[in-house]
Amino acid sequence: MLDAIDKELLRSVADLEGIPKGAYNIRKNGKLLGREVSANIEIDAHPDQEGIMVRIAPGTINESVHIPVILSQAGLHDVVYNTFIIGEGADVTIVAGCGIHCGGSKSEGHEGIHEFRVEKNARVRYVEKHVAIGPGKGKRILNPTTRVFMAENAWAEMELTQLGGVDEAFRVNEATLSAGSSLMISERVMTEGDQTASSENRLFLEGDGSRANMVSRSVLKGTSRQDLKVNLVAKARCFGHIECDAILMDRAINKTMPALEALHSDAELTHEASIGKIADDQLMKLMSLGLDYDDAVNRIIQAFLK
């Protein structure tokens, strides 16, 4: 049921060696390839749109759902709407991701619109990896959208990565936080050649005691370009922090725009941003430990994107 390319894609987007344990839904070239549910995790076709509804029963602890998407059909542009409802008090991990294998000259793309409803006191760790491989010349396009609605005291951590191979990406992350909820987004994007990636983030802190932290790290090689916008909007007594660092190599360019908006006088919002080459003192340190220049560069970048 899984061919060699499928297996390679699954390994790179979901660290899977074949079919995962627990609940899963694997989508290949716009069609369902396999699904498994568990006593606490239901997966159904989305009632209104192409995609799935994942319902996690309240109180579900330590379970995981894998929902990888793989694409290897030239010319296919797959659009999918997935909704996740994480019931009260649940504590789960969701592993998503999309792997494209492009073998020809036609473009291939995937647009995943993911909506999360994290109910009261629920906790979710969401891991999303995007990769593209294959010898084809066609453009590989990945446009993920993530919308998060966090109820009181909900907690979410989102690790979003795109580490190479993707020619065009338009990423959108939006979140609304109720009282006492906490959201951490860490985004890692590496572009090379003439790839472009843009990431737009809008986080609304609406409840007292809510916390949002967005950490973005980008590496840009070749003549690639990345644009990052992060808007933190505070409407309550809350904490928000943005940290974005971009490492430029070769002739790549970057635009980073962190923006803070306090619409409440007890909001505490901070940001740090940097764009630049790898610092010389970091390179010197690693070379003084015996690495060549190129190895030193690679080690610094690997650790930066980890």
Added chain:
Amino acid sequence: MLELKDLTFTAPEDDGAPARTIIDHVSYTFEKGLFYAVTGPNGSGKTTLAKLVMGILPAESGKILLDGTDITEFSISERSRAGIAYGFQNSARFKGTTFRDLLSIAAGTDDEEELVRIIARVGICSLDFLDKPVDAKLSGGEIKKIELATVIARNPRVAIYDEPDTGIDLWTIEPMVDLLKREQESFGTTTIVVSHNKTFLEAADRLLLIKGGKIAYEGKLPEADSLLADLSACNYTTICEGEDNAGCYR
């Protein structure tokens, strides 16, 4: 044996500031297996000299020989592989890179047991440090300990420590000196410590005083005793002409 022959470094002119000789025709031979303490006023050229040896700064003229091999044209990496290690005065801060990363690069292995063995041998770094990012959040003392551990993990023939005691608490200075002595004795490491700290100076086989880019004084410890005798005032103002109580040796 590390030989410096007529070593000179001039800082290029910069925004109107004229070119300035920082290391001025220094010749000196560091004997294999000895412990050297290098002291001298701020700005006298100690760090510059160390960076010339590590290849971080290029010598303008002169030669550097390691056990007879001319390494003057070697890159930093080549000098490191030839057996020179340098603990920076101002350690690099990274984003994402952890102590484990640095230690495994230094030791050439990521084997857990081996790394734990190195930490045990260093003694002054806690095991919980291993997965700490070496970033701006580390305290001054913590980063110094990490810096020192990465030098030791290289098993160098020549180890240069640039003010390893800065920010180190009083309780750790002695163990740090003992560690460097132990390394020197067990492995015959030529040890060069830049420091203003009495404990380090007293531990040395030889004392060097750098002033104005030159070696102003060199002596074995018993003879250099007068340099150490009076802690409240410097006896070497005539040679050193540094600021009074500049902290070079108190």
